[in-house]
Amino acid sequence: MTKQLKKVKISIIFLILFGSSFVTLCSNVKSGPLDQIYECTPNLVILYDDSLLQKPVKPFDDATLIPVKVELDLIGPAVDIVLSKLGGQVKYIVNIEMAEVPEGCQASIIPSLLLIDLPTEDIPVSVNATISITVNQFVPALSQRKLGVRMVSESIIGNKAILINSGNYTQDIPFIVGYYSQLNFNYKDGNVRSIQPDGIADFTFEIQNFGNGATNVISEIVDLPDGWSTEIVRSTILGSELVGSSSSKIISLRVKPPTDFGYHEDRQIIKVSMLPVCVDNPDYQGEPHYLYFIVQSKGFFTPGFELGILLFAFIFVLIPIWKRKKTKNGKNDFGGKR
Amino acid sequence: MLTKKLIAILLIFCFIFPSISMNVLASSQNDQSESDNHLRLIMKLLQIRFNGGFLDSLSLGRYFYRQLRPPVAIQAYPDAVDLRYLNETVFQIGGKNNVTGEWEKMIKVAGGWDFAWLNPQITFYFEFVPPVDAPDGVWNVIFDPPQVLMKTSKTDLDWFGAETPFRTNVTIQLKPSVDPTYPTQDVVLKFNIVREEALNHIRILSGTPRWIRTDKELYIEKMNEMDPDLYKYWDSFFNIFMWNRLNRRVFFFLNLRFPPYDKWVDSTVEILIRVNKYHQVDIIPPEPVEIEPYEVKSIPVTIKNIGSHIDTFNFRVSTDEKNMLVTPPPALTLKPGEEVEALVGVAAPKRFLSIGSMSSIFLEAYSVDDPDNVFPQTITLSTVGINVTGGSTYNLVSILITIFVIIAVAMYLLRRRMDKIVIKPEKPWEIPEEKKYLDNLKEKDKKKYNETLSMMEDEYKSAILWHRYYCTSLIRKGKTSGKKIEFKPAIKKLSNSLNKTLEKIRNARKERLKAKEKRLKAEERKLKAETKKIEPKKEEIKKEKPVKEEPKKVEVTRPKELKVKKEKIVDKKAEFERKRKQRVIEKIRRAQDKQVRRISD
Numbered sequence: 001m002t003k004q005l006k007k008v009k010i011s012i013i014f015l016i017l018f019g020s021s022f023v024t025l026c027s028n029v030k031s032g033p034l035d036q037i038y039e040c041t042p043n044l045v046i047l048y049d050d051s052l053l054q055k056p057v058k059p060f061d062d063a064t065l066i067p068v069k070v071e072l073d074l075i076g077p078a079v080d081i082v083l084s085k086l087g088g089q090v091k092y093i094v095n096i097e098m099a100e101v102p103e104g105c106q107a108s109i110i111p112s113l114l115l116i117d118l119p120t121e122d123i124p125v126s127v128n129a130t131i132s133i134t135v136n137q138f139v140p141a142l143s144q145r146k147l148g149v150r151m152v153s154e155s156i157i158g159n160k161a162i163l164i165n166s167g168n169y170t171q172d173i174p175f176i177v178g179y180y181s182q183l184n185f186n187y188k189d190g191n192v193r194s195i196q197p198d199g200i201a202d203f204t205f206e207i208q209n210f211g212n213g214a215t216n217v218i219s220e221i222v223d224l225p226d227g228w229s230t231e232i233v234r235s236t237i238l239g240s241e242l243v244g245s246s247s248s249k250i251i252s253l254r255v256k257p258p259t260d261f262g263y264h265e266d267r268q269i270i271k272v273s274m275l276p277v278c279v280d281n282p283d284y285q286g287e288p289h290y291l292y293f294i295v296q297s298k299g300f301f302t303p304g305f306e307l308g309i310l311l312f313a314f315i316f317v318l319i320p321i322w323k324r325k326k327t328k329n330g331k332n333d334f335g336g337k338r
Numbered sequence: 339m340l341t342k343k344l345i346a347i348l349l350i351f352c353f354i355f356p357s358i359s360m361n362v363l364a365s366s367q368n369d370q371s372e373s374d375n376h377l378r379l380i381m382k383l384l385q386i387r388f389n390g391g392f393l394d395s396l397s398l399g400r401y402f403y404r405q406l407r408p409p410v411a412i413q414a415y416p417d418a419v420d421l422r423y424l425n426e427t428v429f430q431i432g433g434k435n436n437v438t439g440e441w442e443k444m445i446k447v448a449g450g451w452d453f454a455w456l457n458p459q460i461t462f463y464f465e466f467v468p469p470v471d472a473p474d475g476v477w478n479v480i481f482d483p484p485q486v487l488m489k490t491s492k493t494d495l496d497w498f499g500a501e502t503p504f505r506t507n508v509t510i511q512l513k514p515s516v517d518p519t520y521p522t523q524d525v526v527l528k529f530n531i532v533r534e535e536a537l538n539h540i541r542i543l544s545g546t547p548r549w550i551r552t553d554k555e556l557y558i559e560k561m562n563e564m565d566p567d568l569y570k571y572w573d574s575f576f577n578i579f580m581w582n583r584l585n586r587r588v589f590f591f592l593n594l595r596f597p598p599y600d601k602w603v604d605s606t607v608e609i610l611i612r613v614n615k616y617h618q619v620d621i622i623p624p625e626p627v628e629i630e631p632y633e634v635k636s637i638p639v640t641i642k643n644i645g646s647h648i649d650t651f652n653f654r655v656s657t658d659e660k661n662m663l664v665t666p667p668p669a670l671t672l673k674p675g676e677e678v679e680a681l682v683g684v685a686a687p688k689r690f691l692s693i694g695s696m697s698s699i700f701l702e703a704y705s706v707d708d709p710d711n712v713f714p715q716t717i718t719l720s721t722v723g724i725n726v727t728g729g730s731t732y733n734l735v736s737i738l739i740t741i742f743v744i745i746a747v748a749m750y751l752l753r754r755r756m757d758k759i760v761i762k763p764e765k766p767w768e769i770p771e772e773k774k775y776l777d778n779l780k781e782k783d784k785k786k787y788n789e790t791l792s793m794m795e796d797e798y799k800s801a802i803l804w805h806r807y808y809c810t811s812l813i814r815k816g817k818t819s820g821k822k823i824e825f826k827p828a829i830k831k832l833s834n835s836l837n838k839t840l841e842k843i844r845n846a847r848k849e850r851l852k853a854k855e856k857r858l859k860a861e862e863r864k865l866k867a868e869t870k871k872i873e874p875k876k877e878e879i880k881k882e883k884p885v886k887e888e889p890k891k892v893e894v895t896r897p898k899e900l901k902v903k904k905e906k907i908v909d910k911k912a913e914f915e916r917k918r919k920q921r922v923i924e925k926i927r928r929a930q931d932k933q934v935r936r937i938s939d
Contacts, residue, residue, distance in 0.1 A: 038388055038401060060707065063418060063612065081385045082401075085392050089567065090405050097608070106524035108610040110417035115409055115436070132418055132610060136524050158392070158401035182650050185668030190636035191683045192665075210648065210671045267634075267685055269665055287706060289652070292665030294683040296634045 035161035040076035040083075042167040044094060044151040047071055047126070056142065056178030056284075057105075059135040059212060066133065066173070068109075070094060070151065071126040072116045074164065079122040082163050086156070087120030092164070093154060096129060099170050100148030104137030105177075107147050114151075133175060140242050141179040141213030142280055146172045181276035181286025182210040183217070188250065192294040197264040197301035201255040203293055207274070208248040209238035211286070214279035219251065222271040222290070227258030230270060237279060257297030266297040407449045408565050410442050410504070412531055418610035421512055431464060431529055431607050432505025441503035444488045446564050448500075451557060452571040455490040455547050456589070459536045462486045462604065464506050467528040477527075478511040492547040495556050510611070524612045533604035537597070543590045545582050546572070616646035617705035619672075621715035626696075630723035631689040636681040637717060639701065643672035650706045653680070659697035659719075661687035666701070682717065692721040756809040761833050763801035766794040771844065793911075800914050801836075804921065811925075 048068040057064045072092060074083065094114040101107045109131045119125050133147065148170050155166040186206040193201035209215045217236045224230060231254040239245025257266050270293040276286035393399030410433035421427045433442040445451060448460045466479040483506055488499040508529070549557060550572045561570045571577050622640035629635050643649055653666035667680030682701060699717040704710075726733060756762070766772050772794070779787040 034387075035400070037384060060615070063610075078381070078384055078388065081381070081388045084385070085388070085401070086403065089569070090403065091409050093409050106526070106610060106612075108418060108526060108608065111411050111413045112608055113409075113411035113413065113605070115411055130417075134524055134610075134612065136613075156403055158399070158403040160400045161391075163401060163403055182648075182671050183669060184650070184671035186678075187636070187668065187681050191681050192634040192636050192685070194634050205668070208671070210650075265632075265688070267663065269663060269683075289669040291668045292683060294634050294663060294665055294685050296632075296685060298632075 038076070038078045038082055039162050040074040040079050040164045042092070042153055042164060043073040043075055044153065044167050044169045045071045045073070046129075046149055046151070046171045046173065048131075048173070053173070053175045056176040057133050057135050058178035059104075059137070059139060059180040061134075061178070063132040063134045064175075066131040068129050068131055069126040070096065070114055070116075070129055071124050072153075073124040074118075074122065083118060083120055083122060086163065087118045090118050090156065092116040092118050092156070094167075095152045097150050097152075098147060099150035100146070100172075102139070102145040102147070104135060104139040105145060105147075106134045106136055108132050109149060131173065135177055138180075138210075138212045138242055139177045140240075141177060141211070141278060141284075143177050144174055145177060146174040148172055177212070179278040179281070179284035179286075180212045181215055181278075183215070183274065183276055183286070183289055184208040184210060185274070185289065185291060191292065192296075193255070194296045194298065195257065196299040197257055197259055197266075197297045198299075199257075199297070201257075201293075201295045203253040203255070204250055205253070205291065206248055206250050207236065207238060209240055209276075210247070211240060211276065212242055214239050214243065214245065215286075216277045216279050216282070218273075218275040218277060220273045220275070222273045224270070225268045227260070227266075228268055228270070228295075229256045230254065232272065253293065255293065255295045257295060259301055261301060263300045264297050267294070269294055404569055407453075408446055408568055410447045411436075412447070412504070412605050412607055414508075414529070414607050414609035418612055419510075420612045420614050421510065426509050426511045427611075428507055428509050429609060430505050430507055431531070432503065441505050443500065443564070444486055444502045444504045445497070445500040445560075447504045448488055450564060450568065451495065451560055454488070454497075454500075455492055456537065456542055456593070457535045458490055458538050458541065460488045460490070461534040462504070463532040463534060463601075464508070465530040465532055465603075467530055467606075469525055469527065472525075476513055478513055480509040482507040482509065491549075492541065492544075493549065495549050495553050495560060512613070524610060527609050527611050529607045529609070530603045531605045531607065532601055534599075534601035536599055537593060539590060539593060539598070542593055543586055545586060546578055550578060613646075615649060615705070615707055617649055617708045617711055618643075618645045619649075619651050619703045619705075619713045620644050621701060621703055621713060623701075623715050623717045626718040626720055628720050628722050629684060629686045631686055631692045631721055631725035633723075633725075634683070634685045636683055637699075637719075638679045639667065639682055639715075639717065640677060641667070641670055641672070641680045641703065642677040643674055645674060645705070648673045651703045652706055652709075654702040654704070654712075655682060656700045657697060658700075659687060662697060662699075664699055669706070684719065686719075686721050689721070689725055691724050694720050694722045696720050755813065756805075759809045759812055760805055763798065763805055763836065765798055766840075767791060775847070796911070796914060800918065803918075807921065807925075 046068050047070075048066055052066050055064075072094070076082070092115070094116060096109050096112060096114055098107050098109060109129055111129065114127050114129065116125055116127050131147070131149070139145065149172075150170045151167065153164075153167040155162055156164040184207070186208070188204040188206060191203065191205075193203070195201050207217055215238045217238060219232045219234055219236065221230045221232065231252075233251055236249050236251055238249055239247050241247050253270070253272065255270055257268075258264065272291040272293070273288050274291060275288040278284035388401055391400035392402050412431065412433045415430045415432065415434065419427050419429050433447055434440065435442055444460075444462075445454060447462070448454045448457075454460065463485045464481045466477065468474075468477055486499065486502060486504055486506065488497060488502070490497050490500075510527070554572070557572060558570060561568060561573075620642040622642065624638060627635070627637050641651065643651070648671065650669055650671045652669050655664045655666040657664050663683075663685035665683035667682060670678060670680060672678060682699060684699065697719045699719060701715050701717060703713045703715075767776055776787060776791065779790060
């Protein structure tokens with residue numbers, strides 16, 4: 001009887017112990033202080049090549065693609081213990097999106113959902129993504145803008161305890177807006193002239209800068225025909241309305257036709273190249289524009305001392321003739337009556 | 339007994355350890371000087387505890403976690419597309435395997451083979467979320483297919499739509515008719531993937547699917563095909579056993595809170611729409627323009643930006659006229675809807691005369707951002723007018739020279755013609771005989787010489803006048819009558835008569851001179867005779883002979899000669915005057931006759 005009682009006693013004790021231990025291990029109680037030892041905190045970082053963003057993003061151009069790596073690093077006292085169970089079986093899900101896009105720009109990141117395979121050891125793991133940036137409005141040239149990229153990950157919770165905490169990180173990605181030139185030309189008084197060979201064709205035209213930065217317009221005559229000469233201001237600096245400076249100027253072009261002695265019927269097209277260059281950084285240039293002017297020179301060109309020649313003719317030619325005639329008349333003056 | 343006690347103590351230790359380890363760790367955190375060995379031991383104990391709490395069986399472990407539903411990243415492919423007005427843009431939304439790059443199957447997105455059968459039907463809808471600032475109906479979005487559907491079964495694994503790739507083709511179109519100014523910049527479009535489930539509670543309660551027993555190998559194959567690393571729930575006998583005994587009931591009760599039909603946004607996909615600049619320009623040509631040969635002109639052309647953005651347009655220009663020079667307008671930057679006047683430079687070809695030859699100027703405009711998209715227009719030009727080489731001064735001088743040459747030629751011809759009619763009278767003082775006479779007269783009597791010369795001059799003038807009048811009258815007569823005048827006999831007659839008259843004049847003069855000489859000689863003789871009678875006078879005369887006597891003779895004779903001469907000169911003048919008057923009278927008469935004849939006609 002005693003033996004049987006002992007057996008029952010031992011069984012009850014074992015049951016109590018087993019039950020309590022089971023409840024301890026599989027308890028419904030929320031995370032306690034001991035569970036927090038196993039909690040891991042994710043650290044999400046975007047890694048990218050800085051040199052790619054040193055190159056300015058040109059407005060209205062194709063999207064600038066920046067390859068990035070989203071790196072996950074789990075931090076916690078028992079990371080190895082947790083990863084030994086979860087690693088290789090669980091994909092860590094990170095939602096990534098643009099939290100802040102500067103005005104006049106568009107940006108996106110792909111893929112928007114990142115699946116990171118959890119490693120079995122405590123080492124950082126990363127997945128690839130691509131950020132695309134476009135500037136589609138007039139944003140001041142060479143100004144710095146920044147994108148805000150938000151990475152959100154959901155927590156991984158075991159039956160009762162949190163294994164990996166949720167993460168919410170925002171990282172700034174700075175970039176520089178490129179130079180975009182946009183010029184407008186307006187002939188103030190036409191682009192054709194008909195002049196005398198000794199005349200000068202004066203043209204005036206207005207240049208307006210619609211670009212996103214102060215622009216230095218380099219004017220140059222292209223393929224100037226022989227005998228013709230031109231005068232034009234080589235450098236014209238135009239401000240930008242974006243920074244509140246005057247964005248238009250009037251430029252004069254003077255064209256002189258050939259002035260060889262004789263009759264002229266010369267007609268030429270004068271081609272002027274206008275190259276926009278960024279004032280702040282001359283390395284940034286726009287596409288050159290070409291202006292065309294037709295000049296027609298028609299008439300007889302005298303060197304200008306023809307009056308002198310005429311006087312000489314009078315003095316040295318006409319006067320002797322006149323004298324000769326007078327003497328002849330004197331001789332034939334019928335005996336000097338007249 | 340002792341053995342039993344030891345076993346009991348060991349078991350108690352094992353079960354109680356997890357509770358004790360918490361205190362152990364707490365003390366280890368506070369104690370900085372604890373050795374690495376202790377830490378390692380603690381970590382080992384913690385691992386044992388974690389593994390104990392990660393109980394797989396019955397999923398009862400406190401830390402147990404398993405990703406039963408494999409996550410699939412659903413996104414747009416490509417992630418950014420270019421869009422143009424009226425142009426349709428197609429992209430795809432779905433899930434792709436990162437490793438293989440192939441589309442994931444519907445079954446994987448739906449939750450895998452293990453538990454998808456709980457829902458008799460799972461459908462995914464695609465839904466477009468218009469941007470907040472978009473006008474209604476500006477976006478036209480078509481999904482193909484509009485939904486992805488899967489029907490499950492408990493009897494077999496041949497589920498409808500399970501193997502279908504989870505993707506849809508999205509066609510988007512921006513309708514400019516709605517709002518031509520939208521959008522002016524790139525936009526991010528959002529698409530919702532809506533999951534729609536039908537839930538059969540009875541099915542959950544009715545136990546494990548039949549295919550677990552009949553098609554287990556197929557199940558494992560399909561699971562491996564889906565994801566080899568994924569846990570195969572129905573591969574475990576224990577799981578099947580537990581499901582039938584306990585879990586199905588638990589699942590039933592848990593799912594009672596869910597309706598038999600439900601739907602929710604499963605995920606959202608974003609795509610960057612790069613709204614390409616819509617380049618379009620309207621070139622309004624002027625009415626057909628007239629230009630003179632060898633003229634330069636600026637032709638105004640209206641340029642209007644009917645594109646979507648502020649745009650810079652460049653121009654190309656050509657012509658079908660080979661020798662015509664044309665220049666394009668400069669680069670123009672225009673805002674949407676802005677209209678400006680641009681100038682096309684034209685230099686017409688060199689032609690003497692053009693009566694409206696038509697030529698065309700082909701003007702092409704293109705955006706600097708899209709040079710391949712060209713907008714052409716034709717300007718019609720007609721060349722009308724005369725072009726004379728040279729400038730105004732040059733031409734004036736040329737005209738004057740031409741007039742001078744023409745006049746000279748005309749005068750020459752007229753003179754020649756007049757010479758043909760009648761030879762022009764010679765100057766009397768240049769006739770050798772007259773000249774000799776004049777020379778002699780000049781030496782002898784200068785006054786008389788002058789008078790004679792003056793008379794000759796008058797005579798010559800009269801002759802010239804007569805000659806001119808005669809010739810012109812004859813020419814006019816010839817012209818008016820239309821009859822040919824026979825000049826030769828008339829000329830001969832005239833010249834003969836002239837010569838005769840001149841001969842007569844000369845002979846008369848000679849006779850007069852001879853008569854004078856005779857008279858002078860006679861007077862000399864008389865004087866000599868008188869001087870012989872008076873001697874002293876003779877001496878006186880002798881003394882003064884070389885200087886005085888001869889001038890006296892001249893002085894004596896002159897008045898007489900002059901008287902004679904004066905009479906003769908008066909006669910000549912009168913004669914000329916009379917002749918002239920006669921001619922004038924004749925001329926008047928002829929004119930009167932002519933008038934009478936005309937009146938009578």
